[in-house]
Amino acid sequence: MNVDSDPPSARNSKRPHRLFKNWMAKLATLPMILTALVVFVGGTAWTVTYSFTGSRMLPKTNWVGLDQYERLWSSDRWMISIKNLGIYGICSLVLTLIIGFTLAACLDRKIRFEGVFRSIFLYPFALSFVVTGLAWQWILNPDFGMQSVVRDWGWLTFNFDPLNNPDIVMFGLLIAGIWQGSGLIMCIMLAGLRGIDEDIWKATKVDGVGTVKTYVMVIIPMMRPVFVTALVLIAAGIIKLYDLVVAQTGGGPGLSSEVPAKYVIELMFRAQNLGQGFAASTMMLCSVVIILIPWAYLEFGGRKRG
């Protein structure tokens, strides 16, 4: 990579083979390279291959073509899962970013006790999704949680029971997901805001630009890399959404809060139908790839040329 920095004498005399340059570093990364190749690439290839078989409890090579995919896309459970992930994904992406950035911007206004607030907002992230799910299951329980508290205050017709209403159960999950995730995004945003030079603020002040306008027009465009990091973190969390659902609703009521990752687990282990589970996980992989490739192309491919 950095060939030019070598002293000329070393370059002219005995130049080590490219492969052995920095051999210590390469040796150290070898386990990770092997893991990546065998576990990630190898495992993915194996899964995709066996998604074309009729494997039930044990993997078998009785090829059935695209049958598993046909069944997958005609299954109600899968369609509901996809729709739910869409609702959860879009809402969670937008709201987490907005809430995370707003909190960070507020903390960045040099308020008192910033450290205390930062800890409070980040604290939910220290809890696992299972704990978060259980806690919110209790908070949203109509007999013990929020609904009964508000009714005790005197508002007797107050009705808030998202977890037992199939139409809005995903928003019950969303509340818990955002509560858990926005603290981390806030911290990342805060770090980004701290990286903005004070002089920018002075310059906008001299030009008489308002605070909000400065944030929207100047600061946010400057924080692009931070937003990309945040976006990747949120998106990864959305795709693997599973434990929150299991802990909070178990996919219910009915099938109304099923998600794709849960479909994979249920089909592979409860229905003992590996082929169908593999087909579903392959579709999940496809959706990630479809989103990732254009983005990677824009982000990295574009920069090299420019």
Place this chain on the structure above:
Amino acid sequence: MSKILKSILLGTALTAATATVSKAEGVELEVTHWWTSGGEAAAVGKFADAWNATGNTWVDGAIAGSGGTARPIIISRIIGGDPMAATQLNHGRQAEELIEAGLLLDLTDVAEAGDWANIVNPSSLLGACTLDGKIYCVPVNIHSAQWIWLSHAAYEKAGLDVPTDWNEFTASAGALQEAGTLPLAMGQQGWQQSIAFGAITLAVAGQEAWNGVNIDKNADVARGAEYTAAFEAVVAARNLASESNVQDWNMATNLVITGQAGAQIMGDWAQGEFSVAEQVEGNDYSCLPGLGLNPVIDTGGDAFYFPVNDDPEITAAQKELAALLISPEVQVSFNLAKGSLPVRGDIDMSTANGCMQKGLKILADGGVLPSSDITFSQDTQLQLEDLQAQFWSSDMSAADAQATYAKIIENAD
């Protein structure tokens, strides 16, 4: 809580004690199962005691969580080459592929020596353990799903007599609602709704139609008039349960125990909850097998499988354990503790309570059906459960649900 803790401590102490004593001559067998609730742990303790008494050692491998959690762990251990000596599974088709792959021990010689063919009642249980004429598992108990549990307190409050069958129950539901009682408690999970659906179809559509769908997998019967009536009855039941917003089955049972709900359709394992709450059958609650209309029960339950082992000493011990699990004394003590029915008809169960006696009488009369674990693959069962979960939690019409149901039956295996 302290009771459970005590029994765990005692169990550990016992195992530890026997381990030190008998290590010299006995064989250690690790047994995995998912019996972890209070009554279940007491029941499995009977097996452990009987096995330890033979000079061998029972290494308890309890896996917390229900079968849905434990089964994948058990199966992946067997497939992954780290088999336990023996494991619980539900008899039926859960282990079919493991047997085909040659991973489970053939018990035919033990079965012939113990004359299982004649003592196991109903004989269909042994059939569920048999593949290509060879026997691969020991059935240990029978659980049935076609029961309705009625709260006497709820009916007293409404000023009504406790119903004796499903029709009387639906007729009484209006009065229960007026008295502010939930008529039917229902946990909002697919498998529970599937159980309720099965019990209602068996009672309403009759056994012949039930056999046509569940055993012959005849989709035309599933589209027929009997099943239309059954689906309409389920819609009525759905309306009776519409205010029920609990998830877990024992929460729903608790509504019946406390008189907040009139009834629950649930398997005979619900009995354990009533006994823990110190309620008396006929006094505080009633149980009606086959919803009081059609006194037949299915014969699901648990069985033990023995993964193949290289060590001949362990293989011999596995066969010894298999014979022990089905022996008369062990069957009596285990099933009394578990609240399930024994797999052999030739033993004295007179100390069992009223509900179990009803079940025993039906068994003796031969009113038995195969369980869904026996008739359907896990894959088909999950599809049926999904349909029921959707049907019960939405306003899906009976006709739509029936059409989807018939389609699943058509493709069932």
